[in-house]
Amino acid sequence: MDFATSVKRNLTTSAYAQFSGRASRSEYWWFFLFTVLAGSAATVVDLAIGLDLFANLLTIAFFIPNFALIARRLHDVGRSGWWWLIVFTIIGVFVLLYWLIRPGDAGANAHGEPGA
Secondary structure, eight states, X not given: OOHHHHHHHHHHSGGGGOOSSOOOHHHHHHHHHHHHHHHHHHHHHHHXXXXXXXXXXXXXXXXXXXXXXXXXXXXXTTOOGGGGGXXXXXXXXXXXXXXXXXXXXXXXXXXXXXXX
């Protein structure tokens, strides 16, 4: 999946709040890059105008799609979407990062077919 397809799928389609199914590694990381770039641009604009308006609006707008995408990405590696809660432990951040980085299951798993 490419950058534009990932952004379009996760912001304008039913995938915005879809917690079921699977998300490929490229889908997750392209959308992550988009959120970092959009957040950086919003911060620059906010600093220029002296408000925290745009960064806060982006945080609200990206909250649900980010969690949905993390859940679908965890499904791709054979984990439940609830495993994202592991970030509240000290070592959990590194475990979650490992799961987000590693390739997804090659065939079908309990959460569906790859790329579905």
